[in-house]
Amino acid sequence: MLNHIYPWRSLLRKSLNLSPITSLGFTKHSVSAAKLHDESADASIPNDAVRQILIGLRSFGASKFLWGHHFQTLASVLNTHQVDQILLSLRVDNSDSALFLFDLLRNEYGFRHSRVSWFIVSHVVARKGQSKELRRVLNQMVEEEGSGSAPSLCELLCNSFRDWDLNNVVWDMLACAYSRAEMVHDALFVLAKMKVLNLQVSIATYNSLLYNLRHTDIMWDVYNEIKASGVPQNEYTNPILIDGLCRQSRLQDAVTFLRETGGEEFGPSVVSFNALMSGFCKMGSVDVAKSFFCMMIKYGLLPDVYSYNILLHGLCVAGSMEEALEFTNDMENHGVEPDIVTYNILANGFRILGLISGAWKVVQRMLLNGLNPDLVTYTILICGHCQMGNIEESFKLKEKMLSQGLKLSIVTYTVLLSSLCKSGRIDEAVILLHEMEVIGLKPDLLTYSRGAVEEAIELYEEMCSKRIYPNSFVCSAIISGLFEKGAISEAQMYFDSVTKSDVAEEIILYNIMIDGYAKLGNIGEAVRSYKQIIEKGISPTIVTFNSLIYGFCKKGKLAEAVKLLDTIKVHGLVPTSVTYTTLMNGYCEEGDMHSMFDMLHEMEAKAIKPTQITYTVVVKGLCKEGRLHESVQLLKYMYARGLFPDQITYNTVIQSFCKAHDLQKAFQLHNQMLQHSLQPSPVTYNVLINGLCVYGNLKDADRLLVTLQDQSIRLTKVAYTTIIKAHCAKGDVQNALVFFHQMVERGFEVSIRDYSAVINRLCKRNLITDAKFFFCMMLTHGIPPDQDICLVMLNAFHRSGDPNSVFEIFAMMIKCGLLPV
Template sequence: MSSSPSAANLLALLRRNAASPAVALRLFLHLSSAASPAPPRSTSFLARLLAAQPAAAADALLPRLLRHVLSFPDPSPHLLALLSCSNVLPLRLSLPAFRSLRALASAPPPPTPVYNRLILAALRESRLDLVEALYKDLLLAGAEPDVFTRNLLLQALCDAGRMELAQRVFDAMPARNEFSFGILARGYCRAGRSFDALKVLDRMPSINLVVCNTVVAGFCREGHVEEAERLVERMRAQGLSPNVVTFNARISALCKAGRVLDAYSIFKDMQEEWQQGLPRPDQVTFDVMLSGFCDAGFVDEARVLVDIMRCGGFLRRVESYNRWLAGLVRNGRIGEAQELLREMTHEGIQPNSYTYNIIVSGLCKEGKAFDVRRVEDFIRSGVMTPDVVTYTSLLHAYCSKGNITAAYRVLDEMAQKGCAPNLFTYNVLLQSLWRACRTTEAESLLERMSERGYRFDTASCNIIIDGLCRNSRLDVAMGIVDGMWQEGSAALSQLGNSFLSVVSDSSSRQRCLPDRITYSILVSALCKEGRFDEAKKKLLEMIVKDITPDSVIYDTFIHSYCKHGKTSLAVKVLRDMEKKGCNPNTRTYNLLIRGFEEKYKSDEIIKLMGEMKEKGISPNVMTYNSLIKCFCERGMVKKALPLLDEMLENEIVPNISSFDLLIKAFCKIADFPSAQIVFDAALRTCGQKEVLFCLMCTEVSTYGRWIEAKNILEAALEMRISIQSFPYKQIIAGLCEVGEADHAHSLLKLLIAKRYTFDPAAFMPVIDALSNKGKKQDADMLSEKMMEMADYNDDLTTDSGKTIPGSRKHDHAKNGQSDWRALLHRDDSARTIMKITKRVRTGWGQRGNVYEHKQLQSDDFYVLENTG
């Protein structure tokens, strides 16, 4: 009688112990041997059982199973059984089984499904090199690739951006299915080649909705909206109704291109004309439209959309709230963002870590130390549980301002709270130390990383290489890059023994090889120093090392040549990159156009823009802005104005810079009516009304157009726009200087009535003017109001150390300018002002407090309302 159980009995034993995989493995090892091997079905079952365990347990148990299987006289059936479940096995565990099988001389080649599973696993882990190697091995083994195999290879080539080779594989396929066409079309769209994707669609036996949606989205992303519209019409003509995915792709692409109003037009049609066959907006439609409004600065429009979502039940997910929250933070509406947090709690929507990280990141990016302290208070208040992203955002904020001490404090707090920093956290601090030339502290940080078991990756090495280049140690950086090819991160030992502790791990040799970013850093540094010949050698070295230069590398050469005034060489680089098969993009041409812009060569810019159109490269708003700037600086503003219409005809939305250039140019030549026309067009096009009003107000003030400036400022006040950056004091003083004291007086009263807080110094010119005109009562009332506002602001600053938003007092102190008290002692009309001030203070003392005194005034404009 055999000592080993039958196949059925062993499988039954394993199933009974399925709850304890380690026990099942011990049974398998004990009951099977070289003399009596287990049946392959048991091997497959046990492999699936072990693979379902946590990663640490699976990594420990599965290799033991593999070693045991290899001890059998004929392990090939068991290896095939293991590979049959490679769809659940990590590649690092299934690949050794495959290699063991291929090493057996007597074993038959694995069947095609086994190769398919391995290739699919390699794709999941982005091992595109392994996909190609497995496919070649399949052919060498004599196995026949099926459609699924070729589709996987096609996908790998598309993911790697190797579209020419992907096209050849596609053309050589003996049989294709709809997935084959879809994979290639999606690859072309991701590569920015939607017209090539359309050719793939044209070759399909029958039109497919998914592929059509892919190409529509591609056209929209590249700005070819008319082509997208034609394809949608073609879909309808062939009986294929565009669905909500089609429309979402169009709306998303238009929003990303800055054409938010066009996107909203489509969205509105979906809402109002769904009975005509248009799909109704879904959750994705609303979310995309909300992000589009927020990204473009249309906060008021976004708020209306949020109300619609709230009524329609589309504001029920934390993801939707996060989009609105991010929009508020991005546009400086921190107070509203905090209100939204409270609304989420009231509506039963549980904020996640990303919710709080939006606020933390938004506050940190405002770049004010005060706000960063607020973030720390927010974190410690207990309303959130900070994670590594939260702390890293906070640390990054301090590092960006050079406050390394505070960044270390955040790092220590993470350790106290049990929140382990990741490598990215350390890299942020490491980058800041290197850029600040604090190499000793950088070495200490490296030792700290070593103590905690961190090992360098290529990103860490790139930070150090970048730091060396920024600190005039370019030759050292180049030596380290050369050493990385042989020694990995151990090449950093050239910087000193303190680096050895974090680079001594032998695995780092494989992990820390130079990549495209490494060479981008070196090429950029060499070009900045004008060492173009050496930069070219590094470009050739990349190619030899099989690192394909991308457009960023070539753009670096173009930018540097233009910066050094060598535009002719920059043009040669453009021609060379085309010969090398690296297609220039909009950014490439913009850099070259910027070089000609600085030389005021508008004719060359026009030629390059024409060349872009011939090659199907869409100019963007930056392209047109360069031409507008060139015309304006040459005094040809009349030629610049039609470019706005041309941009809109080409479905390019002008931005703030476009209007800024034109408004300033028209004001400079005293053509204020044209400046007003541009301003009105900007208000209809852009969402950043505060910036536009401030821009127009400042420009007309600069040229002494005080009445126009006052009208613009009053319009901004009616819209409740913050005037913190407005030249309101200059406008008030200017009105008084040209004898328009009544206008200045009415402007002051409007500021108070609208509950604005502003610098009390703004009162002084009006008090002077009214006193000179004999309007003693009005001057006294203004003086009282000025003193009252100054005392109120002083109390706020003294009590809390804060200044009310909108007040200019803090800004003046910061900029070293005199505050309102200094104006009291100026020479002009000093005696009159001092008498008024003295009388006001005496009056307060006799009558009691300021509030009692105000009740006796008949003009309600002077009631204390400046707390807004």
Template sequence: MSSSLTPKRIPPPNLLRRLINPKPFCSQSRSSRAPDYPARDSNSTGKPLHESASPKRPVNSTLSDSVPYPSTSKYGGDIMNEARVIDALLGHRSDPRSALRYYNWVEPWGGFDQDGDVLWVLVHILLGCRETFAPARDLIIRYLSNYSIPKPSVAVNRIVYCAEKFGFELNSRAFNYLLNGYIRARRVDDAVDCLNLMLERKAIPFVTYMNSLFSALLRRNSMDEARELYHKMVTLGVTGDNFTTQLFMRASLREGKPEEAAEIFGDAKSRGVEPDGLMYSLAIQAACKKPDLSMAFGLLREMREKMNVPSQETYTSVITASVTEGNLEEALRLKDEMVSCGIPMNVIAATSLIKGHCKNDDLVSALDLFREMKEKGPSPNKVTFSVLIEWCCRKENMEKALELYEEMKLVSIPPSCFHVHSMIRGYLKAQTPEKALTIFDESVESGVANTFICNSILSWLCKQGKINEAINLVRMMESKGIEPNAVSYNNMILAHCKVKDMEKARIIFSKMLEKGLKPNNVTYSILIDGYSKNGDIQNAFDVLHEMDSSSVTPNEVVFSSFIDGVCKAGKTSDARDALQKFISELNFGPSCRTYNSIIDGFVKEGNLDSALATYREMCDNGVFPTAVTYTSLINGCFKSSKMDLALKMTKEMEDRGIKRDIPVYGALIDGFCKMRDMEKASALFSELLELGLCPSVTVYNSLISGYRDVGNIDAGLDLYKKMMNDGIHCHLPTYTTLIDGCLKERKLDIALDLYSKMIEEGIKPDFIMYTALVSGLCKNGQLVNAQEILEEMEKKGKIPNVNIYNALIAEHRSEGNLNKAFALHDEMLDKGVTPDGHTYDVLIGRKAGGGVDSHNNL
């Protein structure tokens, strides 16, 4: 069917006479636009012309029987007079369809859409009848698409002007159709201006057009502009429909403003809007993202009570949010509810639940759900495998991780860099680097390896001191087009700093600059720490100044690295002087950590007075001490045999509201143990347990050493049993102390059992342990066993120290075996072990039968 707007073929003159007023104007100017319009006849707003008996002649015009069609052909130079066309249209005011037919006939010669009032007169006529609303709308759409689009202010003023001039009632549809035309022409800014002009005139916009405009604004991310328009409309009482609310809720969620989306939903409900399913779903999404699980659960219940079952997407949102917030129990309940409603679980919900089980340290349930997915659906995706592989690696279950890794490849999911990194990190954590390197090599061959993956291997190589391998890896990266980044170079610099090769560390730093990589605070802190620990204070200072000149502002970590490194190099006074310089010249505000390094440095150097002076300075500068501060000071007090001062510091700590933690208790217990006051040490240990604190291995070691020193190794063995029962693994120092104590108290069998257990646990003896064993066995007359220990050391390539030789020489001397004693002396010299005064005292018999108090060396 042809459109009513399509220009018709020119009808014959006799037909035209029946369509238009038989007595039109004929004396008007033939210009394209008359300066003024003649008065209309009285019938122009009344009945159809054919019902009028004798229409009145317009003012200042003459009647003519001529027909008002173009005086020349379409290809001639003249066109029809606009005033005559308007008069003809007004003559058909009560017959909009006739007016439209006339307009379609005359428009090709007049060009009346471009300028003037012809179009708008016709629009007003068409809007006078419901049946011709659509042609009016289409006229405006064609007008705004075919011609140079006028500004909204011009078009709106023309509509108003025509209505006032020709006596039409102003219909808001004219404005709405104009608004629709701008939207259809994709002139969004003009549409916004049009809507603003409408609102100024209190013209109510149609909700459909309003939503179309809001959609266009939101598509171009003009949320603020859309929001402003909406608020203007609300003041006129136009609030839109559910689709309007959904538009703004979606936009708020897209902008990451779930609170705003929830507020929009709440405002709509307060206005009496009955939310539909989509509104509820969006509101639940907003609640989940806030997050406000209580609100999400309430909305879900309300949605179920008022309408059909929530969608799979809605349930998934709440399940995922519940898992994220650590409420796995509720997530599982929602999953069961969803399935009972006939909604299958999707892969997103299933993967979220698997992650929830993993976060709850329940890898078994996670794997059970994974098996259920494979059997019943949905099929696991890349994210599902990622979660399980990551958590298997975290739990060092590398066998299962590898199984999942291979299974993923079998179902045509290629491993990503994330999976590779998880596997490498897991194998390195499980102390199986060869398998990590295998995975790495595969990733390089497949092209998956990136800088992130390479850095994980590079970091491990550097920590292991495998500098040559690390250098080769960097070369391989460059050959494969994998550019090393700042992290890569930082690792290389750190590796050279650890082996105290600062020259090469500096060369790597220079290469980093050549590559155009900008050093950061981490880079500079590594260099500063390296120079400081090497006692090279000047170069450390130079790096600080270089850092300042390169526009990298030193942070607290950099300054603290410098201070800590100098302190660990045994130059705490220099560190304190440097701190004053940082404060005065670089406006550095030291933290508690910085002061703690200096205090601990002075304590380790035995300079308690300077440590206390630094503590007072710290307090005077408004830096509050922590438990770490007091732990160092308490250790220093005991080290200086100032028990009263240690207790005073403990009280001061408690007065500041700082509770005793394990390190503080450890410092107090160790202090009393060293003072051989086991009663107070034991009381503190009981207090620690009553508070529900878990003693560390260090605390146990202090107590066991204390009991050994007072000759009560049985109490030490009881503590050892408690450690085992509590699942606390003993370290080498624990076994060394226990074995030394047992040998001193002639508990040879227990000592040897402990040594065997230690070896079974994979703990390797060091020189202190060997010294305790040899010395103890010799004193117990176990010269053969002691000699076996010596042979064991030699097999492991360990050269016995002077104390071990002294113990063996003393025992052979006491048994009268001088030849063996002197042979051991010669063996010492051959192996480069220098005898001390005790060696010669034993050999010449001044201290025959003597030995070494091994615990003095523990």
């Protein structure tokens, strides 16, 4: 049986904030539950309200009494202890009434039951053999109690319910409920406690845990626990494990495990083969996936629609549409009906190739088979027509979607907006934006970033022509947008035209201009704008000076930046935390940590509270000096003061530990981010992946990247280029090519710099044939070579004694106007 131990397994385990079963400790928690009575507890009923309810239920029955006016009066005064007593009294002789009362109080009266009541009802349901109802009750309880509640619930079960009938079933279902709610720590705690109490865990609960842990190595702990416990596996156990290995990119391990378990009662299944095919398709190895498809049939297993869809998707992404269509015909010939996903995969395959007519043929085929296009289908078609510049057809499809009751997604709107903006149809773009707001869809950064710079100017001119004059808020948004786009001259022209009109609060617009120039490092223009403010008699604000200070610090002119502190006082303004933080960062960049700390002390002396950004600057300074332990202590200090470090703060420290070759501490800090509900940014993962590539194990970097892909965590192009370069440097061309294709498939724009980085490294390793392959691939993708890359290839071919290739490159340089040197 597989039991591989990889480096960084413990680190990746901790990254997911999980612990193996064997490492769990049992900390005793106090429980404030009243001691339960036995089944003859009627003699100790505490008060008249409880007695009246019990008498009413026994005399009139639950359906009649509990909906009556008298019960409504009694229910208004009930407390949790009284409800515990009622349920306890009813649980054996009148269990139906107990369940009815429990649900009625919770659902109709909003009553919050005690943990004791939850467990009484759980045991009642278990005794009746209603497993689905038991699952519902415990799922609701776990959802209400939340994460971290397992220790106290386990203590209550141990102390007050140990001798109850079917207590084992309740324990097992509690563990399963935690697992289904993805509270894995709690589920593991319950399982460990059950082991101590010698209670049997069901295979359903084990499988649920395996499923939730399949992206981590902890799944092996659970699997080994299943083996040790002697609990019979079912048909789902091994497929879950194989799927987990595939998700961790351990495809060879998954294949080995499939072979080793082939002779067991529940041997290879369709689900197992589907997981393997999906894993290889994601790695770009469609041919390998096809071989497993054939192997599945040899095992006597019939592929299902998911099997076909997995391979179809792999073929379509690879651009093999002809083979994909043949495969679809084979699917139908073997009696497997294509579903809506099948047709969407095919339609998108044609869309990727720019063959919108092919996508429409797929839709026609879909309709003939009695399936109606869904949101995904329409979005594919709209994207295809927009790519072809046929906006009118896209809007016809949009109206057809709406007429069929389908709601457009943010993706669909973004594609339409982009097409309108590129076509200069500003009026329609504004109407579409308004439509999005009406239906509650907020445009995101992607939506706005698709427009051209000229759109803002066109929109402003059109508003003015209709005598709709934008206020300073609208104008400032437009100027900011132009600066962000890099359209500096347009921003200045727009600013000049706007400031001639009677736009209110011009200081806002001047501040944006000063800030824009300062961020660009053009402190001369920023100062010129400041002088205009003074000449016009407009009072500057603290924002004005903060931007100027930033500009001077960016240019390394700290003396001028510090002088502005006196100017601020002259204007009757008070420096803010931003003012001091900017100056501190300036000193930090210059390596003057002494002055940085002096500035911090001055700030505190003036009762100006440091912010999270202030401490981030201090953290950066400590890291620059190699005082990493102090930087970690400062993170703890921030939390103690109610300030929460952000991704930038953590990234700074993580990167420093990576450079110090302490990857274990870097991953621990990543875990700390997750513990504080702070989602690591793409930069965080760029840093960790680079650290693994440079100072750790490249295979671990591969696994981390693929795991992040499987979890749909947003990554940047840097993550891919880092791993590609690392593989090239080690001469591992096959994996470099796999990740290169993945980078392209995920829509990242590949430039000549990316190809140059790969080709240079391959040539240094004397892998000329592989370098030539990437060079040809670059030309195939329509990227012309530059002089540097041609010279690299010329030298490589010259060294390898390949004169024909030398002349080919030489001729290509002349043809491209690249004069050889």
